[in-house]
Amino acid sequence: MIDTEVLVIGGGPGGSATALQLARRGHAVTLLDRAEFPREKVCGEGLMPYGVGELRRLGVELIAQVDARPFLGIGYTVGSESAEGRFPSGHHGLGVRRNRLDLALAGFCREAGVDRRHGLKVREVGGWPGRMWADVGGRQIRARAIVGADGMHSVVRKSLGLQRPARGRPRYGLRGHFRLARGARALDLVEVHATDGLELYLTPTGDRELNVAVLLERDATKALKGDVAGGFARILAAYEPLRELLDGAESASEPALCGPLRQEATRAATDGAVLVGDAAGFLDGITGEGMSLTLLSARLAAEALSEGLRTGRLAARHLAAYERRRWRASRDLTWLTEIVLAGIRHRRLARRVVRGLRRHPEIFEQVLAINAGTGRLADVGVRNLLKVLL
Numbered sequence: 319m320i321d322t323e324v325l326v327i328g329g330g331p332g333g334s335a336t337a338l339q340l341a342r343r344g345h346a347v348t349l350l351d352r353a354e355f356p357r358e359k360v361c362g363e364g365l366m367p368y369g370v371g372e373l374r375r376l377g378v379e380l381i382a383q384v385d386a387r388p389f390l391g392i393g394y395t396v397g398s399e400s401a402e403g404r405f406p407s408g409h410h411g412l413g414v415r416r417n418r419l420d421l422a423l424a425g426f427c428r429e430a431g432v433d434r435r436h437g438l439k440v441r442e443v444g445g446w447p448g449r450m451w452a453d454v455g456g457r458q459i460r461a462r463a464i465v466g467a468d469g470m471h472s473v474v475r476k477s478l479g480l481q482r483p484a485r486g487r488p489r490y491g492l493r494g495h496f497r498l499a500r501g502a503r504a505l506d507l508v509e510v511h512a513t514d515g516l517e518l519y520l521t522p523t524g525d526r527e528l529n530v531a532v533l534l535e536r537d538a539t540k541a542l543k544g545d546v547a548g549g550f551a552r553i554l555a556a557y558e559p560l561r562e563l564l565d566g567a568e569s570a571s572e573p574a575l576c577g578p579l580r581q582e583a584t585r586a587a588t589d590g591a592v593l594v595g596d597a598a599g600f601l602d603g604i605t606g607e608g609m610s611l612t613l614l615s616a617r618l619a620a621e622a623l624s625e626g627l628r629t630g631r632l633a634a635r636h637l638a639a640y641e642r643r644r645w646r647a648s649r650d651l652t653w654l655t656e657i658v659l660a661g662i663r664h665r666r667l668a669r670r671v672v673r674g675l676r677r678h679p680e681i682f683e684q685v686l687a688i689n690a691g692t693g694r695l696a697d698v699g700v701r702n703l704l705k706v707l708l
């Protein structure tokens with residue numbers, strides 16, 4: 319007996335957006351999440367214009383519905399060098415607290431008829447195309463197809479044998495929120511500061527509310543000595559350019575750590591199942607593309623699965639179209655992340671790039687057009703990359 323047509327595992331932006339679109343196409347969808355909502359998620363919380371566009375397609379207007387804060391571009395600071403770039407005119411990103419965004423998406427799911435259940439952890443999944451199952455605390459839930467949207471350390475990915483061994487140096491994310499003092503400088507950009515072995519991200523997420531995310535390597539996490547809140551405070555206090563902004567600020571959340579960040583899947587589609595969002599692979603928080611890529615993959619997965627459910631074609635070879643479309647649509651953002659990740663480890667090179675971006679604002683704008691979904695990496699071109707470097 320089948321309990322539901324599609325079982326979505328994970329209720330973050332990836333699972334919610336996939337479930338919502340499948341339900342709107344008339345499919346019976348059950349979504350399980352191990353957490354109770356609202357729940358916190360370690361994230362820089364800067365949704366790029368590309369992702370804002372994806373949410374609009376879903377009919378979600380964040381500023382009106384979720385209390386989000388627009389930002390107009392990105393500023394980079396490495397040592398004494400800094401550069402500010404703006405998104406193409408008419409485009410903006412949004413800083414949005416994940417507890418608010420993910421709760422709002424849960425509400426949209428319920429309105430669309432998704433059977434959404436929280437506080438249930440999936441331990442294992444398996445089955446055949448059209449006859450899949452998930453184990454939830456010893457009870458099996460059966461479905462025609464499964465969507466693995468259970469985040470960076472996905473159980474679905476591992477359970478279906480799709481985990482790719484870890485590559486590169488492990489990096490971690492640490493974040494907290496602040497309520498800024500009255501009169502503090504207002505941010506209309508996401509600011510990225512690279513300093514000794516770590517990067518700091520400042521994203522405005524509300525009225526005088528600021529998300530501070532830190533990306534760091536394993537050695538730096540050891541220096542926290544198990545005291546996440548104390549270590550976070552020490553990192554911020556040691557970075558002089560932040561002092562003025564945080565002067566008189568109050569902590570507005572419990573600082574939290576997550577990682578290792580880079581997680582990859584061998585494939586995003588297999589017999590009877592697809593992986594969406596971070597479950598399908600997550601590189602790093604460095605370019606702030608995660609939620610945008612997640613929403614993009616949710617749309618493509620919902621289209622492919624809906625077709626498969628309608629025609630009864632749910633084998634890996636049928637769902638592989640999702641995999642190809644996802645790769646084509648996301649490769650520029652993925653390569654951009656790889657390029658920035660490779661460069662940021664070399665501080666002298668990073669300083670040089672920031673200086674080049676300041677001298678060539680037109681090239682910086684071309685790079686930010688990729689985040690807005692209006693430009694391609696190929697438009698930037700090797701010639702311009704050299705101009706920035708030399």
Ligand SMILES: Cc1cc2nc3c(=O)[nH]c(=O)nc-3n(C[C@H](O)[C@H](O)[C@H](O)COP(=O)(O)OP(=O)(O)OC[C@H]3O[C@@H](n4cnc5c(N)ncnc54)[C@H](O)[C@@H]3O)c2cc1C
Nearest residue numbers: 328330331332352362363364440469491595596603608609
């Ligand atoms: C430090 C850091 C900074 C980042 N900064 C940004 C940024 O500025 N902008 C941006 O766009 N992205 C950013 N990201 C990436 C972004 O957070 C992710 O890409 C995004 O959350 C992916 O959404 P998701 O729905 O795939 O997964 P998640 O949001 O992680 O949701 C997964 C859900 O699955 C549930 N779950 C997990 N396991 C199980 C299980 N076994 N059974 C049931 N439920 C389960 C979890 O409770 C969770 O609710 C950042 C990430 C990090 C780590």
